[in-house]
Amino acid sequence: MQSEIGLSTLGQLVDGHLENPWEILGSHPVQYRGKQATAVRSFLPQARAAWVIDQATGKRRPMRKLHPAGFFEAICEEAVDWKPSKREDGAGTSSKQYRIEMADKSGDTVEINEPYGTPSLLSDFDRYLFGEGKLYALHDFLGAQLRTVDGVSGVNFAVWAPNARIVQVVGDFNGWDGRAHVARLDMSVGVWELFIPQAKAGDKYKFRILDESGQWVDKTDPVGFAAELPPLTASVVTDLGQYQWTDSEWLQKRADSDPMRAPMNVYECHLGSWQKAPGGPHGWMNYRDLAHRLVDYCNRMNFTHVELMPVSEHPFTGSWGYQIVGYFAPTSRHGSPEDFMYFVDYLHRNQIGVIVDWVPAHFPKDQHGLRRFDGSALYEHADPRQGEHPDWGTMIFNFGRNEVRNFLIANALFWMEKYHIDGLRVDAVASMLYLDYSREDGQWVPNEYGGRENLEAIEFLREFNVAVHENHAGAITVAEESTAWPGVSRPVYDGGLGFTCKWNMGWMNDTLRYMHRDPIHRCHHQNDLTFSLIYAFTENFCLPLSHDEVVHGKGSLLSQMPGDLWQKFANLRLLYAYMWTHPGKKLLFMGGELAQWSEWNHDDGPDWLLLDFETHRGIQDLVADLNRVVIENPALHQLDFEGEGFEWVDNMNWQDSTLIYLRKGLEGTAPILVCCNFTPIVRKGYQVGVPEAGYWHEIFNSDSDRYGGSNVGNYPGLHTTGIEHHGRPDSLSVDLPPLGVTIFRLEKQ
Structure with missing residues (x-):
């Protein structure tokens, strides 16, 4: 005693x-x-x-x-x-x-109430799972959990900081004096925990840590559900269980459908600059207002999904969200967690899927964030050759540590469970796969076999993909992977990484390089276009014209096109029509549909005033119609990832810079014929072989005067000539428009 x-x-x-x-x-x-x-x-x-x-x-x-x-x-x-x-x-x-x-x-x-008398939220089994890196419901135990104990309401605070000497909880509830609320260490898992009865939803808080070197530092909660508006950095106690969801029909439909065979026209969007709110802080619009405007716009434009650049809390607006501190908190720039729930819910009710960019590759060095969280290299590698990214000035997660993998996978599942997100696009996967990524000799540490592959990151990505697909039916994962790593979108049980699909960076680079060329020189570079079909079905590809193609001095897509003013617009229409008919799902960054003249600036966003001009409205109408054509024609989306869905008619006429190909769907669907002319020369009566006789209806022409073109085409369609051509039993005599694409669908007689 x-x-x-x-x-x-x-x-x-x-x-x-x-x-x-x-x-x-x-x-x-x-x-x-x-x-x-x-x-x-x-x-x-x-x-x-x-x-x-x-x-x-x-x-x-x-x-x-x-x-x-x-x-x-x-x-x-x-x-x-x-x-x-x-x-x-x-x-x-x-x-x-x-x-x-x-x-x-x-x-x-x-x-x-006395804070020092409450049992831990963690059971012995939870501790075991956490130690194994398998406590996927981490967000139900760590962070700030609203809790009632013996009739007393309060908040249970818990944080992983095994090497801290002391952890205090500071916040509005104690005048930011942590001496009254020192957490208790569970040495078996390195978690500090304390129930504070007087704490409540809405309170701001941090963890004040006496680190192993004897220095005090205030840290944001790694599992905090909300945060103060930057540049303030405190976490905010939040109840995520109050919002009443109304998207059960969408979720059931998602679970019952196959995203591989469905149309996917993705509108990539930066919420901070897509549209501004006059008078708001920095012009940031609330999630609810954004939801209504985005739904109206995407429905008009026939986009099936939006992909949001990272919405997790980040201190530096200029990072576009890719340098995350609050992995479990939607950024407060646009409102509360409930506001973001409404955003997703409203899009779902209006049949629009929501994909979010997710960044497990690296995190910033901000003092209040994850770096040296308890004074030690906790989330990152201690060795800078493994733990620091040389290009981005950020820290690299230690994927070999069970608790770190647990943190990241639990975070991925959290967004799908709590916010009903339909997919995660994983940023910078290549930087995770290679130990020597962007490093010179001597700047990296080989794996245990002497190789350059990051074996721990590979296993993490596989575990992440298995966990997502097992726990959330119909959800997708997308890899931004810029190398030829095999099997990125192949199942884990088959030796792959397990992603649903992969951005086709090779197609993007080859195609843009080709389109940058003056048409007179394109005949010498036909392989830039045809090469993509050699490997098109080795992965489940998404074709991206993303934000990365219109920043850092690259200029806008329109400004990258060669020729005079008319040819620039015609080339852009040609690029989009070729992309939308190529195998693979489609992604376009905001502003691309407006034919921006300037590259993207996160402070300004798209130049909506361009729609006062017919040429720019024409590009917008073209994108909307291309999206509709893909949705309405199964041949343009059902077999995006299967070789049976594509057939060359003629890819050898490099002298004329033309490409002719068929797109096909499942049995019983009408085939689609695509005729591309990459020169400004009108080609009248161009003979094109087709697999069946009949009437081929011209369902799209990028040179239509509706889009600002010269109206050279074949509307309403063509009957076959009865002449064999291109090794096929019949043919069409097609007028190929200048720098244009015409699309035909066989109409059965």
């Missing part, structure tokens, strides 16, 4: 350096005047006076202030029915049997 407290222990408590406050705070059996009694002790730095209130009898006992910093004690001599239970360290707990009444220095009084 403890009757006295040493001055050294008391000094450590007052200074905030006591590693285990349970040993003196709370209720403890003591010897007092030769008899057994109970001591109740509290550290209340903000209190002028304090009393213990017996919950059973209502009796009020004054507490003595034993230290001017705010250490109070009451000795209960008479019998009390508190019967403190025992913790593993021998300290007693009895939070449900008494409360503390505190008078602050202004004279106001408030009743509080």
Whole structure:
């Protein structure tokens, strides 16, 4: 029994350096005047006076202030029915049997519950799973969990910081004085935990950590559900269980459908600059307003999905969201977590899928973030040859550590569980796969076999993909992977990485390089176009014209096109029509549909005023119609990933820079014929072989005057000539428009 407290222990408590406050705070059996009694002790730095209130009898006992910093004690001599239970360290707990009444220095009084008497949220099995890296419901245990214990409401704070000497919880509930709320370390898993009864939803907080080097640092909660508006950095206690979802029909439809055979026209969007809110902070529009505007726009433009550049909380707006600090918090720039839930819910109710960019490759060095979280290299590698990214000035996750993999995979599942996200596009996968990515000799550490492959990252990506696909039916994962790594979108059981699909960076680079050329020179570079079909079905490809193609001095897509003003627009129409008819799902970055003249700037966003001009409205109408054509014609989406869905008619006429090909769907669907002319020369009566006789309806012409073209074409369609050509039993005599694409569909007689 403890009757006295040493001055050294008391000094450590007052200074905030006591590693285990349970040993003196709370209720403890003591010897007092030769008899057994109970001591109740509290550290209340903000209190002028304090009393213990017996919950059973209502009796009020004054507490003595034993230290001017705010250490109070009451000795209960008479019998009390508190019967403190025992913790593993021998300290007693009895939070449900008494409360503390505190008078602050202004004279106001408030009743509080003792924080040092609540059992851990983590069970023994949870601890086991966490140690194994398999506690995928991590967000239900760590962070700030609203909790009621024995009828007392409060917040359970928990954070992984195994090498910290002390962890305090500081926030609105304690005047940001952490000495009153020192967390307890569970040494088996390295988690510090504390239940604070007076904390509530809306309170701002941080973890104040005395790291292994003896330095104090305030850290944002790695599992915090919300954060202050940048540049402020505190986490915010948040209840994620209040929003009433209305998208069950969408989720069921998603689970029952096959995304591989469905149309996927993706509109890549940066919410911070897509549209601005006059008078708002930095012009940031609320998630709810964005939802309504995006739905109206995407439905008009026939986009099936939006892909959001990262929405996780990030301190530097200029990073576009790719340098994340709050992995579990949607950025407060656009509102609350409930606002973002509404955003996703509203898009789903209007049949639009939501894909979010996810960044497990690296994180920034901001002091309040993950870097050296407890004073050690906790989330990152200690060796800079493994732990720092030479290009981006960021830290690289240590994928070999169970808890780090657990953190990231739990985060991925969190976005799908709590926010109903339909897919995650994983950024910078190539930087994860290769140990020597963007490094010179001597700047990287080989794997255990002496190779350059990051074996730990490979296993992490496989585990991530398996977890997503097993837990969320119909959800997709997309890899931005810029190398020829094999099997990125092949199943894990077949040796692949397990992604649903992969961005086709090779197609993008080859195609843009070809389109940059003056048409007179294109005949010498036909292979830039045809090469993609050699490997088109080795992966499940998405064709991206993303934000990366219109930043860092590259200029807009329109400005990259050669020729005079008419040819620039015609080339852009040609590029889009070729892309939309090529095998693979489609992605276009915002502003591309407006034919921007300037490259993207995250402060300004798309130049919507361009729509005052017919030429720019024509490009917008063209993109909307291409999206509609893909949706309405199964041959243009059902077999995007299968060789049976594509057939060359003529890819050898390099002299004329033409490409002719067929797209096909499942049995019974009408085939689609695509005729491309990459020169400004009109080719009248161009003979094109077709597989079946009949009437071929021209369903799209990029040279239509509706889009600003010269209206050379074959509307409403053509009958076959009865002449064999291109090794096929019949043919069409097609007028190929200049720098144009015509699309035909066989109409059965």
